[in-house]
Amino acid sequence: MRYESWGRWIPSEPARVIPLQWTSSIPRFDAESSVLAYGMGRSYGDVCLNNGSTLLDTRGLSRFRRLDDDGILECEAGATLEDILRLVVPRGWFVPVTPGTKFVTLGGCIANDVHGKNHHRAGTFGRYVRSFQLLRSDGSLVRCSRDENVELYRATIGGLGLTGLVVTVELQLRRIASPMMRVEQLPFHTIDEFESISRASDAYDYTVAWFDCFGGRAARGIFFRGNHEAEWSAAVPAAGPAASRRRFPVGLFAPFLVPLTVRAFNALYYHAQKKSAPRAVHYEPFFYPLDRLANWNALYGRHGFMQYQCVIPHEAGLEPVKAILDRTASSRRSSFLTVIKTFGDIESPGLLSFPRPGTTVCLDFAAGETSLLTMLEGFDDVVEEARGSVYPAKDSRMSPKRFRTFFPQWEQLAALADPKFSSTFWRRVTS
Amino acid sequence: MTRVAIYGATSAIAQETAKCFAAEGASFLLVARDAAKLAAVAADLSVRGASAVETIAADLGDVSCHAELMRDAGIVLIAHGTLPDQKAIDPDPAAQVDAFSLNATSPISLAAHAAVMLERRRGGTLAVIGSVAGDRGRRSNYVYGSAKAALHAYCQGLRGRLRESGVNVLVIKPGWVDTPMTATMRKNPLFASAASVGRGICDAIRARRGVAYVPWFWKWISLIVRLLPERFVKF
Numbered sequence: 001m002r003y004e005s006w007g008r009w010i011p012s013e014p015a016r017v018i019p020l021q022w023t024s025s026i027p028r029f030d031a032e033s034s035v036l037a038y039g040m041g042r043s044y045g046d047v048c049l050n051n052g053s054t055l056l057d058t059r060g061l062s063r064f065r066r067l068d069d070d071g072i073l074e075c076e077a078g079a080t081l082e083d084i085l086r087l088v089v090p091r092g093w094f095v096p097v098t099p100g101t102k103f104v105t106l107g108g109c110i111a112n113d114v115h116g117k118n119h120h121r122a123g124t125f126g127r128y129v130r131s132f133q134l135l136r137s138d139g140s141l142v143r144c145s146r147d148e149n150v151e152l153y154r155a156t157i158g159g160l161g162l163t164g165l166v167v168t169v170e171l172q173l174r175r176i177a178s179p180m181m182r183v184e185q186l187p188f189h190t191i192d193e194f195e196s197i198s199r200a201s202d203a204y205d206y207t208v209a210w211f212d213c214f215g216g217r218a219a220r221g222i223f224f225r226g227n228h229e230a231e232w233s234a235a236v237p238a239a240g241p242a243a244s245r246r247r248f249p250v251g252l253f254a255p256f257l258v259p260l261t262v263r264a265f266n267a268l269y270y271h272a273q274k275k276s277a278p279r280a281v282h283y284e285p286f287f288y289p290l291d292r293l294a295n296w297n298a299l300y301g302r303h304g305f306m307q308y309q310c311v312i313p314h315e316a317g318l319e320p321v322k323a324i325l326d327r328t329a330s331s332r333r334s335s336f337l338t339v340i341k342t343f344g345d346i347e348s349p350g351l352l353s354f355p356r357p358g359t360t361v362c363l364d365f366a367a368g369e370t371s372l373l374t375m376l377e378g379f380d381d382v383v384e385e386a387r388g389s390v391y392p393a394k395d396s397r398m399s400p401k402r403f404r405t406f407f408p409q410w411e412q413l414a415a416l417a418d419p420k421f422s423s424t425f426w427r428r429v430t431s
Numbered sequence: 432m433t434r435v436a437i438y439g440a441t442s443a444i445a446q447e448t449a450k451c452f453a454a455e456g457a458s459f460l461l462v463a464r465d466a467a468k469l470a471a472v473a474a475d476l477s478v479r480g481a482s483a484v485e486t487i488a489a490d491l492g493d494v495s496c497h498a499e500l501m502r503d504a505g506i507v508l509i510a511h512g513t514l515p516d517q518k519a520i521d522p523d524p525a526a527q528v529d530a531f532s533l534n535a536t537s538p539i540s541l542a543a544h545a546a547v548m549l550e551r552r553r554g555g556t557l558a559v560i561g562s563v564a565g566d567r568g569r570r571s572n573y574v575y576g577s578a579k580a581a582l583h584a585y586c587q588g589l590r591g592r593l594r595e596s597g598v599n600v601l602v603i604k605p606g607w608v609d610t611p612m613t614a615t616m617r618k619n620p621l622f623a624s625a626a627s628v629g630r631g632i633c634d635a636i637r638a639r640r641g642v643a644y645v646p647w648f649w650k651w652i653s654l655i656v657r658l659l660p661e662r663f664v665k666f
Contacts, residue, residue, distance in 0.1 A: 024467035060611070063471050064478035075478075076471075087479065131442050 003055055006297050007044040008304030008397050010424065014038075015053045021060040023076055023167050023306075023391035029054065029148050030137050034422035037161050039078060039105030043112060044307045045396030046424040047160050053422065058107055065246040067091075071173035072130065077107035077166040084171075094228065094283070096128035102288050107166045112393040113350040117206035117224075117287070124353055126157035127346070130170040130281055134163060137420035147347065155416040158350030162391060162417040162426055166370030176228045181206075181286045183226035184278040189219055191322050191340075195359075197223045198342040206286075211338040213329045213363070221340070226286060270339030273290060289336065299336070303368040307394040311343060313358040316386035321359050328363055332373055335363045351409050354391045362394070373397055390426060403429035432482055436460040438491055438541050440512025443610035444560060446599070447629025448508060458483040460502045463511070464490050466615040492533050494540040497531040505555040506636060512560065512610045517572050527574050534578030539585050543642055546589055549598040556636050558601040559586050560576045563644065566604070566653045569659035569666035590641055599639045603632050606649040620654075 017038075020026055029035045036050035039058050061078035071093050073084065077231055081095055082102040088094065099114040104322055108114075113126040131145035134156060142164070143152035149296055156163045184204075188194050194209055194217065201207045204225035264346045290296050290394035297305065312320045321340070328335060338361070345357040365372055379403050389406040414430065435452050437445050440461035449459065453476040461476075463469050466488040473484040489496055489512045512534045520526040538559060549555045564572050565579025583602055590600035607613060607622045623646050629644035644650040656666075 019611065020467075022471060024465075024471065063472045063475035065471075067478050152615050338640055 002041075003038055003049075003057075004041055005045060005048050005396075006042050006403075007306055007367065007394075007396060008297060009306055010046045010047050010049060010304075011051075013051045014049075015052055016054045017057050018054060019057040019060055020078070021062060025086065026135060026165070028139070029056065030139070032335065032420065032422060035137070035165075035420055036423045037077075037107055037111070037165050039108045040080060042099075042101055042104045042108065043180070044394040044427065045392070047112065047392055047395075047426075048108070048284065051424045052423060058105060058165075061167070063106075067170065071175060072170060073173055074168060074170045075106070077110075077132070077169050080105050080163050081109070083369040088173055089176070089179050090281070092176060094176045095348050096172060096174045097122055097125040098287055099252075101291050106169045106171065110157055110166055110169065111159060111161040113348055113355075113356045114393070115342065115343070117208045119346075119355055120165045120202070120207065120342055121205050121346075121421045123344065123346030124348040124350065124354065124355055125156075125350045126350040129157060130172055132156070132169045133167045135165040135167050137164070137418050142238075143331070145170075146344040151331045151416060154351045155413055157348065158353040159413055159417070160191045160352065160426065161423065162413065164418045164421060169248040178182060178229035178232045179283050180229040180280045181226045181283055182229050182278055183281045183286055186223040187223075188221050189224055191318050191325065194221060194223060194340060195342075201225045205236060205343065209340045211325065211336045211340050213325060213338050219325075219329075223287075226281070228283075269376060300364075303366065305364050306367045306372070306396060307362060307364045308379060309356045309360060309362040309391040309394045310379065310388055311356055311360040312383065312386045312388045313356060316357065316358070316388065318395070319363055320386040320388070322381045323382050324361055324363075324387050325374065326377065333365050333375075335365060339364050352392075352407050352413050354389060354393070356389065356390065392429075395425070398429065400431055433457040433506060434502070434504040434510065434604070435506045436462070436502055436545075437508045437510060438462045438500070438538075439509065441465060441472055441561075442510045442512075443612070443625040444605065444608060444628050444632070445510035446472055446475075446510060447448070448510075448632045449629075450479055450626075450632060451499050451633035452475075453481040454507070456482050457506075459484045459485065460504060462489055462491065462500050464488060480571040483616045491537050491541070493539055497540050497544050500541075500550055501544050503548065503552070505552070507549065507555070507557045507559075508632075509541050509545070509559045511538070514572070517574060518572070520574060529641050531578045532572045532657045534575055535581040538582055542586065544590060546588075546593060548572075550593060550596045552598075554597045556599045556601060557586075557589070557641065558603060558632065558636050560632075561586070561602045561604045562657075563606050563649050563653050567656050567666065571666070578623075599641070601635055601640055602642050603635060604642065604649065604653070606646065606652070651666055 018027060032054040034053040036057040037058050038048055041048055058078035061076040062083055066074040066077040081098055082103055084095060085102060098116045107284055109125045110129055113124045115124045134142045134144055140154060142149050152163060166424050186197055205227045208226045209221050209223045242294055341360050342356045343358055343360055384405055435457050437446055437449060441463040457483055458477060461473060462471055469486040469488055473486050476554050478483055485502060489500055492639045515530040542559060545557050549557055561583050562579040564576040565583050567600055568576050586600050593600055605628050608628050609622045628645050635643035
């Protein structure tokens with residue numbers, strides 16, 4: 001079992017790992033120097049690492065407890081969205097919010113208060129967490145909801161796993177009539193065009209855009225928008241096309257990959273995807289195109305990669321977004337998948353939630369060079385100037401000063417955090 | 432609807448096997464030592480589609496209670512066991528006998544009871560979890576291995592007896608499986624997930640197979656291990 005983070009850039013060196021199997025017999029961990037829950041390791045930077053100290057492996061805590069007729073699912077916090085979808089889709093339910101992979105645990109979704117393509121309509125994941133049980137290092141099991149222990153409830157949602165161990169979760173699912181999606185794709189060439197399509201797409205539950213940073217003057221992108229199909233079409237397999245877990249032969253192709261392949265990939269992707277009238281697509285390729293390759297993170301080679309995701313509030317206009325994309329393009333650095341999306345204004349209950357009304361941009365880069373760090377530092381300047389924020393779930397480099405500027409509520413979290421819980425990220429940004 | 436009785440129902444492999452049957456609406460009898468763990472498994476199977484779940488908390492090491500643990504069931508899975516630390520029990524004969532008893536005497540006793548029940552039903556499957564470790568004695572796990580070897584031979588004979596009643600006896604021989612039982616072992620690429628082993632067991636039960644290596648390639652590894660002459664290769 002490996003305990004890496006998804007970017008594989010920061011080495012993972014836990015001193016000890018305690019696998020958890022049963023909610024009824026969680027070993028005491030008050031003798032450890034510090035602990036952190038580790039689920040699927042899908043966060044990119046160091047929020048899921050606890051180097052030199054102890055990880056609690058939650059993957060054994062994945063049992064269901066209850067699914068009632070109103071779509072309230074109660075289960076253990078190590079259950080993944082994949083486990084849940086496999087159970088609930090055939091019964092006409094769907095997860096209320098999903099990130100770009102289904103290989104994430106409920107605990108991870110809560111700790112990072114994840115968002116998805118429906119943020120403008122549904123808000124963040126935390127809004128659908130009705131309650132959870134939180135195990136603190138003093139041995140107490142605290143039930144948290146909007147009505148009970150509200151402060152801990154709010155601090156845990158987006159709380160980066162620092163408030164304790166989430167043991168069980170009560171999640172509100174959403175009704176669907178079909179596992180199929182009705183999807184439309186619109187090509188665009190400028191950020192202003194993106195903005196106008198985005199504005200005209202409020203009737204769609206899910207919106208997201210892919211952008212090719214290499215385009216330069218011939219910039220190009222594709223706007224995806226879709227809804228769940230309103231009616232069940234016969235003979236649709238709820239499970240979707242064979243969920244391939246093919247592993248990528250690491251190291252074999254990696255040296256050639258960056259940046260040549262990235263460029264080819266982007267060009268191919270554009271031409272493969274650009275034209276499309278509304279059509280029916282299964283939810284799996286729509287939400288989880290990258291899950292078909294089990295370890296796509298290895299595409300960047302042995303040194304790993306970094307993601308940079310920020311949000312630029314509407315008040316700052318689109319100039320900061322353009323500035324970041326232009327600088328990425330002129331740096332000639334490879335970004336496999338540059339993603340742009342407009343966040344809505346639905347508030348999260350989470351104290352340290354990342355999304356806020358505005359435009360979010362997500363870029364990825366092969367890790368390793370110091371000049372990259374300098375460039376990202378420059379992006380931070382742009383984001384700070386725009387009064388925006390950078391997403392901790394993807395970060396492995398922002399300075400303590402930036403973190404405190406982007407998340408002035410951090411001191412409230414520090415006050416509510418469990419004294420035994422810590423992470424490499426937390427020590428880095430609070431040092 | 433199929434009724435499945437599982438002894439050692441909180442083992443990782445048993446849980447994964449049960450999930451496959453739960454999805455088809457089977458009903459269950461689950462037996463294991465820890466009541467709280469049993470309740471967690473029972474709830475999970477109910478959500479997954481089990482039509483009914485009965486649980487009994489019992490120590491399966493105590494063969495005197497086995498008669499009371501029998502229920503009418505079309506599929507019986509005997510999955511309890513323990514992997515002792517061989518080095519630690521090398522100098523301890525009593526501990527060796529205990530480990531042998533829990534891995535051989537106890538499942539054989541349950542199998543004997545289940546055989547009577549299944550014979551009366553004139554149909555069904557008795558599935559028992561053996562191990563590739565039972566295919567050849569090795570110094571690193573010979574108590575566990577010899578217990579499994581006893582179980583294999585017992586089931587082979589029982590299979591002959593029950594064939595006349597239309598009952599199949601299946602011995603599953605898993606290789607290395609990533610479960611709490613092997614938590615302290617260093618993992619290598621031959622380790623399989625409990626989920627894939629569980630699916631393999633369901634398939635073998637449905638196909639009414641006699642012996643099933645899961646994953647399949649252990650059949651060949653085991654063959655080679657058995658054929659290596661002891662004169663030259665001492666495990």
